Amino acid sequence: DSGVTQTPKHLITATGQRVTLRCSPRSGDLSVYWYQQSLDQGLQFLIQYYNGEERAKGNILERFSAQQFPDLHSELNLSSLELGDSALYFCASSSKSRTDTQYFGPGTRLTVL
Amino acid sequence: AQSVTQLDSQVPVFEEAPVELRCNYSSSVSVYLFWYVQYPNQGLQLLLKYLSGSTLVKGINGFEAEFNKSQTSFHLRKPSVHISDTAEYFCAVISIFGNEKLTFGTGTRLTIIP
Numbered sequence: 560d561s562g563v564t565q566t567p568k569h570l571i572t573a574t575g576q577r578v579t580l581r582c583s584p585r586s587g588d589l590s591v592y593w594y595q596q597s598l599d600q601g602l603q604f605l606i607q608y609y610n611g612e613e614r615a616k617g618n619i620l621e622r623f624s625a626q627q628f629p630d631l632h633s634e635l636n637l638s639s640l641e642l643g644d645s646a647l648y649f650c651a652s653s654s655k656s657r658t659d660t661q662y663f664g665p666g667t668r669l670t671v672l
Numbered sequence: 673a674q675s676v677t678q679l680d681s682q683v684p685v686f687e688e689a690p691v692e693l694r695c696n697y698s699s700s701v702s703v704y705l706f707w708y709v710q711y712p713n714q715g716l717q718l719l720l721k722y723l724s725g726s727t728l729v730k731g732i733n734g735f736e737a738e739f740n741k742s743q744t745s746f747h748l749r750k751p752s753v754h755i756s757d758t759a760e761y762f763c764a765v766i767s768i769f770g771n772e773k774l775t776f777g778t779g780t781r782l783t784i785i786p
Contacts (some may be wrong), residue, residue, distance in 0.1 A: 561715060573700065602762065604773035615771045649715060657772045658704060658723050663715040 562586065563664035565658060571670045576654040577638040582654030584631055590614070591633040592653070593625055608633055609647045610624050640671045674699040674765050678777035685753050686785045692747040693780045695763030703765040705746040706774065707737055710760045722746065733757070758784045
């Protein structure tokens with residue numbers, strides 16, 4: 560158990576819909592990262608938050624957005640869903656610096672029908 | 673920008689045999705290097721990481737990796753594998769400054785043959 564929790568574990572929805580994925584980092588970790596894992600793209604970095612502020616953006620679509628709340632939990636919002644958004648979405652957290660290990664949650668499997 | 677290449681998408685190995693999973697990287701700046709393991713239906717777990725110092729790094733579950741700067745490689749090894757090592761293994765890098773994202777390779781599926 561990494562200490563990072565993600566809900567829900569599975570999500571099945573239809574094209575055009577909007578969903579919210581939730582992540583609670585390990586106690587004391589200030590950084591939260593979101594990654595997408597799909598068969599065709601592999602593991603791709605989406606976005607990072609540090610202590611409530613956006614710190615880095617990766618290959619995140621404009622239809623996707625995220626935020627980190629004062630209690631440090633984070634949410635990833637995916638809207639106008641397309642079939643190609645079906646993937647495993649991971650949240651990871653780390654303490655402060657890039658040398659600290661990123662601990663991954665169990666992931667949310669999103670299926671868009 | 674960085675990139676990571678894992679040349680072998682699948683590696684079958686007999687139980688108790690040694691294994692080496694290859695990883696090469698490309699980067700215009702220095703990087704830190706990581707190996708993660710993903711067991712079926714689970715998240716990623718850190719096996720080991722190289723930050724600085726000795727180029728031979730020991731990790732969990734009997735794995736080790738050697739950083740070779742001239743060959744830009746970070747190969748993962750285990751002298752004797754077990755059925756429980758069946759999993760997907762990912763090599764990843766982070767640049768020493770700038771964006772803190774992990775850049776992953778495409779993964780190597782290790783299958784242990786009894």
